[in-house]
Amino acid sequence: MASHVQQMIEDPDGVRQAVLVHMGESPLAWLRARGRLSERHFIAGDMLRNDWERAGLGARVTMRWDAAARDGGRRGPARPADPTLAQMAARERFNGAIRAAGPGMADILWRVACAGEGLAAAEKALCWPSRAGKLVLTLALDRVADWYRVP
Template sequence: MSQDITRKDKIRSDPRLLAERALPQDGEERDGGEPKRRRARSVTVNLSESPLGWLHARGHLSDRQYDAGEKLRADWERAHLAPRITMRWDAAPVAGAKRRTPAVLNETEAQLAAKQRFTNAIDHLGSDLSDIAWRIICGGEGTPVAEKNLGWPARSGKLVLKIALDRLADFYRLPG
């Protein structure tokens, strides 16, 4: 009984023990009731890394280009331009409460200002460059996926993206 308790405590303290056990696949041979282990390949992926961050980390983008893309993505997110999957659950204003003039922009004003900056930046890029910039920076598509969706030849998206990011850096007046 005490052996079962310590085993359960060990499994709870180290969840890898459960994750490392492979389930037998159909047609897999068993030796003595245990499935034969095949060598598995694994890949470590940083799910929070953006396609822009991936390009920058591997030296394909300069710091200025990366910063310009991050500014555009920040404006995209502050403007709440991505589709929503739920409603807002903010508290409704209380009737009769005194309203003070805020020292900074409230949430709605900040959202409107970010939307205006985003729209101006996309207009500055023009129709030729805004497609690839939006897909990779804001939409989170990888370069090969964006090239395919736009019907472009392979390995052309990175070059066009770099041109778009240089133009965005000029728009945001980033030092170069």
């Protein structure tokens, strides 16, 4: 049986949301493997997810060492981590792709491509009718593919 876990993840607007994630296979890979998503759309979604992760927008699953002892063992206030140029560039690409997807499409796009939530779970969470998510996701991925210039 498939392993699903509920995770709290920040959406593109910084709001923490609970999503149901399948741990064995990404929803985009599942849709592509069953002929329900084109290779172009899969690549665009994967590029979006990679930028989301590179930008540091995903859930942190590692220990943070901000409060570690500094300067001869004294503990000072935690300094915010400076984003790297790569993180800032990834965040700009991610935000540009989300804007390119258009109003009303970012929720399903983010939930499925970035957070790894299954399509049916995303539709339910958004209170959408069954199968509406696939249509909106496909439209959003088409726009994102254009934005990323995926052939």
